[in-house]
Amino acid sequence: MDELNALFGGFAVALSAYHIMLMVIGITLGVVIGVLPGLGGANGVAILLPLTFSMPPTSAIILLTSIYWGALFGGAITSILFNIPGEPWSVATTFDGHPMAQNGKADEALVGAFTASFVGAIFAVCLITFLAPVVAKFALKFGPAEFFAVQFLTFASFIGMGRGSAFKTVASMCLGFALASVGLDGVTGTLRMTFGQDELLNGFKFLVAVIGLFGIGEILCSMEDGLKFNGATAKLRMDAVIRTWKQLPGMWLTFLRSCIVGCWMGITPGGATPASFMGYGIAKRLSKRGDNFGKGELEGVVAPETAAHAAGTAALLPMLTLGIPGSPTAAVLLGGLLIWGLQPGPLLFVEQPDFVWGLIASMYLGNVVGLIMVLTCVPFFAAILRVPFSIIAPAIVFVCAIGAFTVNNAMFDVWLMLAFGVLGYLFNKLRYPLPPLVLALVLGDQAESSFRQAMLVSQGNVGVFWSNWLCGSIMTLGLVMAFWPALQALRVKLSGNGAVARAA
């Protein structure tokens, strides 16, 4: 119970009017940052980091983590309303969130997303509170082979999720891999597929692609459909929170699964983005309502949001205890810790208990404050859809362009975004699924590096993926997931044949 005492000590630190004010400011800024695509949480925190050098470390980290929470909450808003993921981890939220908005249930989707985020975060904070030392040791077991196994599992859990043909899914995924391989090859240190163009040195940045494929693509499609948003006619009702909350307890199993997936991905450190995809994939596979996923199912919003937020929160744990950041934002925070004179690592909990427990207490408080703030704003967010298309569409294009520019401060990215927009429109028309491309683009790089690192370590022996129980079991699970649709189709076919045979 030492942890509980320490935690109450932490609450005493975090619960002051000044700190609550910092949380409110941080979350407001974070929501704005999350809403603006391109200006990700990592950038937001990096920009504000120098402002905090004159503050005491505990106040500074409360402000910065609040921005982080705000960005995690805020990413869902544009995903649901306009099909534009403000953050990489909100891509999976668009799959069901945007159809819900089109069906006139934007408010329910928002409440569901915010609540799910909150549940995921609180689950992960509890984990950090009580299991930090044990969990930190688990993360040490992850070498290149284990990382690849996890990434393989993410891809595998995704196969068969596309609504169209499996071949179109594979084609889309391969295009994503090809795009991901442009730029510097981290293993050999040489440039690939840049064709001597300086602009391509950086490769295709995930955010630029996503803003174009989803945001601009969506606008092109809406223009064709008659210059209006579907769902704009929905009546605004103030009871959205209660209406949505009534539906949530039935999804406890999805919540639990996504929490576990999220924490695991946050700690290992896979990050919030793979967690959200995996959370969605698993829920689609295992939920009773899985067949409706993609058509506007609340559970399809809850699953990725819970996982993303749990991962985003859990990602702070390896940063504090091991000094490795579980996410880009955590990497910037890590730099902050050093500047405030705190050395992240195994001794941080021992040497700076006030700081650590103040931070953990502020995670609880920050999420409570954040939830209350965003829930009260739901009617306002949903009302944005009532603004006429002719006003909001140019505004969206404008914000998207700024977002694409911000990623690298390069005009080239804005043109690239427009090109991706056309590609997104074509994908939509030809009924190719976009998510596999996006997933391959965001994870392709890491998966490739891990695979090649593992091959270096094992000197080319593929058996390394089954060299221990941890890695072997994840890989095997991945293979089962990958071939599940094929197995299922086979079973259906066999039993179908049986039925036909009997009938004959």
Added chain:
Amino acid sequence: MIRREMSKAKTIAAALAASACLTSPTWAQSWEPTKPVTLVIPAGTGGGADQMARFIQGVVQKHNLMKQPLIVINKAGGAGAEGFLEMKASASDPHKITITLSNLFTTPLGTGSPFNWKDMKPVAMLALDQFVLWVNSEKPYKTAKEYIDAVKAGDDRQFKMGGTGSKQEDQIVTAAIEQQTGGKKFTYVPYSGGGQVAVQLVGNHVDSTVNNPIEAVGQWRAGQLRPLCIFDAQRSTYTTKVTDKEAWSDIPTCKESGLPVEYQMLRGIFTTKNATPAQVNFYVELLKKVMATPDWKEFMEKGAFNQTVMTGADYEKWLVSAETLHSDLMKKAGFLATQ
């Protein structure tokens, strides 16, 4: 009429020339940025260069050292080539400065990206970052000699060296060590960041690393990693105890432990090529003010930096010799883009 126009033009030109003569000495002493200054980081967020750049930004802001704001942006593409190419392209904009790591030399050599440090104007060397040979503390090797002997006695490529990036500083140090191992090579495993490398060593996924002090100090203090030697000519000057028993100054140099390899990484500032002496001078003075703050001294000690500061001709001389050193080491290791 025409003549009058001409003479008028002449007088104006003469007046301009006169005023230029009058004002240029004052410019030389007191150029100041007229718009926000951009500090380009040719590396990703969270790394060593990024930390130092953001620290400088923080100190400038906290002590109000510059009237115009200092904006920090990351241009990490192509192992930093993106950032350096931007500096090269904006040769006549003195409102841009950049902070370097070894990729100043390694990126053009290793990837063939078309730039050289001579495409920029050197401002100041802020410090040299150290490299330390680390092993997991569960392993029996107590000295660099014991470890190198084990490498010599083992199979070729049996020992795994973890490091940040490929054909960059960590792999160059590894290649330099390999010249002392009697033909036995390491299996070099490239990771994306220094923190990750340290953790992979704690988890025994690699056998050794050449992490910078700041990347592995947390694990050293927790007793998980053991430093064997430091790749500098002299021992570190920081005598404050870092762990219960040891200070940075207690780590022997690699040379005294029988591994004659030296390598340090430049943490320096450059501005754009066409900057005038007055403009360079402004940045030199600014950085001097930064380095005079207690915050900076604390930062230096935390990362066990070698506090060598150079400006002007000394700095250029150092750059020339460092460039030769890098191209030699990379040529021997077969890392050149043209090889």
